[in-house]
Amino acid sequence: MxxxxxxxxxxxxxxxxxxxxxxxxxxxxxxxxxxxxxxxxxxxxxxxxxxxxxxxxxxxxxxxxxxxxxxxxxxxxxxxxxxxxxxxxxxxxxxxxxxxxxxxxxxxxxxxxxxQSEEVLARINNQLTLQNLQKQLKNQNIILQQEIEERKLAEARERAKAHQLEITLEELKRTQAHLIQSEKMSSLGQMVAGVAHEINNPVNFILGNLDPATEYAHNLIRLIKLYQKTYPDCPQEISQLIEEIELNFLIEDWPKLMKSMKVGSERIHQIVVSLRSFSRLDESNLKPVDIHDGIDNTLLILHHRLKCTSERPGIETIKDYGKLPNIVCYASQLNQVFMNLLSNAIDAVETQPFPRIITIRTSLSQNETSPSVIIRIADNGLGMSEEVCQHIFDPFFTTKPVGSGTGLGLSISYQIVVEKHGGKLTCVSQPGKGTEMIVEIPVKPY
Ligand SMILES: Nc1ncnc2c1ncn2[C@@H]1O[C@H](COP(=O)(O)OP(=O)(O)OP(=O)(O)O)[C@@H](O)[C@H]1O
Ligand SMILES: [Mg+2]
Missing domain, CATH: 3.40.50.2300 (Response regulator)
Structure with missing residues (x-):
């Protein structure tokens, strides 16, 4: 045995x-x-x-x-x-x-x-077998532990890779967003600047000629009046024409007409100046500018969306401007920011019942060592949920219907304010109560 x-x-x-x-x-x-x-x-x-x-x-x-x-x-x-x-x-x-x-x-x-020798042999054999199995178990355990460690390492590597990919994807999205927006803005800016330039000359002709034209008319009227006074009995042919052209009304209306033409063309002139200054294509460098000019120009461009029409009530804009120094900045880019923020505010109040109010407040921050200007654009529109608030600066994030929002406005504004100017862009909002967007730009260049 x-x-x-x-x-x-x-x-x-x-x-x-x-x-x-x-x-x-x-x-x-x-x-x-x-x-x-x-x-x-x-x-x-x-x-x-x-x-x-x-x-x-x-x-x-x-x-x-x-x-x-x-x-x-x-x-x-x-x-x-x-x-x-x-x-x-x-x-x-x-x-x-x-x-x-x-x-x-x-x-x-x-x-x-x-x-009994049989017993001794059987017990020895049992122990040796046990010992052997224990050794095997121990070895397998070591191998298992090693495998677990390796898997953990591999998992960590995969996680790191996935994380890196996510970062790259975000980066790509931002770059793409920036490209699209800057392409859009630059072609828009070029078009605006081109149109403004084309209109500028003819408007200047009109504006420049209006004063002499008014004066000529004034003189002609004076002459007619003198004739009437000197020759009160005019031939029938003349008195017929006087009646036909309603001379008295004409004399009364003409100056008013000239005046309203002047108001109209001055307004065109003002819009042209605003458009040119908004696009500021010639100014891609840092330059000291008056922030209030930028906001006012933007409001002027958005006038058609603010004014009251037969289809909708107007939007009241309240300006509460503080005393600000000129800011060294990329002016046309900051104008883009104002445009994006004001457009969003208009979108937000448009969904609300009357009254619709957008308040623009500016102030200088108290921090004397590195002062900055603070621009607050508040609306009493639909506001945002916490969830929406967390994503508004993500490229392509929009809650607007397909086709009406690209979801780029705020992500680009964020880049311009934070990365280009070393400032801050924050948002305070509550559903149903409205939103306040706060832009902070250091007075000294970044
Ligand atoms: N003033 C605001 N009130 C309420 N929601 C806002 C306001 N401003 C931004 N949002 C929310 O943030 C989202 C992102 O805004 P953003 O300006 O980036 O894109 P958009 O307005 O949707 O599209 P785009 O500006 O490109 O046309 C909006 O879709 C909206 O949900
Ligand atoms: Mg927008």
Whole structure:
């Protein structure tokens, strides 16, 4: 009968017994089963032997002079190098207390003498198999741990990659948004500037000629009046024409007509100046400007959306301007910001019932070391939820119907204010109450 499993064929067993006969008997039995056997006649020799070469298992007698089996076992268990070697006690002592003690000091099994060789072999084989399985388990655990670590590392790498991709995507979106907006603004600006330039000359002709024309008319009327006074009895042909052309009404109406023509053409002139100054194509550099001019020009351009018509009530704009120094900035870009903010405010109040109010307040911040101007554009429109507020500066974020909003206005404004001018753009809003957008621009260039 063979008890050894394949893997324990060459197992190395140390037998410790102070009785040479016992040693011989056991070693013959084990060797016949293919085990490698070493022998020790005392606890001291046993410990020395273990130190030289670690056995796979120890058969340990308990009753020995000088050092008992229990002590030998305790020594072995207290040393990390040897604590894992399984120890099977072999003893003539068969009290339960002896067995309990044997297990307490770290033994894995207990065989009572006299023993049956079959039993000894079976128990040794069990322990060796157990030992083997434990080793395998330990190795597998180590491999598993390594795999887990590797997976964790790979996951972290993937996460980092995904994060990097997200950043790149955001960056791309911003760049794309910027490109679209600057393309839009630059072609719009060029067109506006072109049209304004074309209109400018003819308007100037009209404006320039209106005063002399008024004067000529005035003189002609004076002449007619003098004629009438000098020759009160005019021929019938003349008095017929006087009636036909309603001369009295004409004399009365003509100056009024000239006056309203002057008002009209002055207004065209003013709009042309505003358009040119809004587009400021010639001024792409930093330059000191009056912020209030920029806001007023923008309001003028948006006039058609603010005024009252037969279809909708007007939007009241309240200006509360503080005293501001000129600001060194990219003027046309800041005008874009005002345009975007005011357009959004108009969109927001248009959804509300009467009265619709947009308030524009400007002030100088109190911080003396680096003063900045603060422009607040508040509306009593539909306001925003917390959720919307968190996304308004994202490129392409819009709550407006498809086709009516690009969702670029605020993201571009943010770039212009924060990145180009080192300022701040913030938003305070409540659903149903309205919105206040706050622009802060340092007085000194960024
Ligand atoms: N004053 C405001 N009141 C309420 N909501 C606003 C206001 N200003 C901005 N929003 C919200 O922020 C979103 C983003 O505004 P943004 O100006 O960037 O894009 P848009 O106005 O939708 O489109 P675009 O300006 O490109 O035509 C708007 O769709 C709107 O939901
Ligand atoms: Mg907008």
């Amino acid at each position: 063979n008890h050894q499993p394949q893997e324990s064929l060459k197992a190395n067993i140390l037998i410790v017994d102070d009785t040479p006969d016992n040693l011989r008997l056991l070693s013959t039995m084990l060797q016949s089963q293919g085990y490698q056997v070493r022998k020790a006649l005392s606890g001291k020799f046993a410990l020395q032997g273990v130190e030289m070469a670690k056995p796979d298992l120890i058969l340990l007698d308990i009753n020995m002079p000088q050092m008992s089996g229990y002590e030998v076992c305790q020594h072995l268990k207290s040393n990390p190098q040897t604590c894992e070697i399984p120890v099977i006690f072999l003893s003539a002592l068969d009290q339960v207390s002896d067995k309990v003690e044997a297990f307490a000091v770290g033994g894995v099994d207990y065989i009572t003498k006299p023993f």
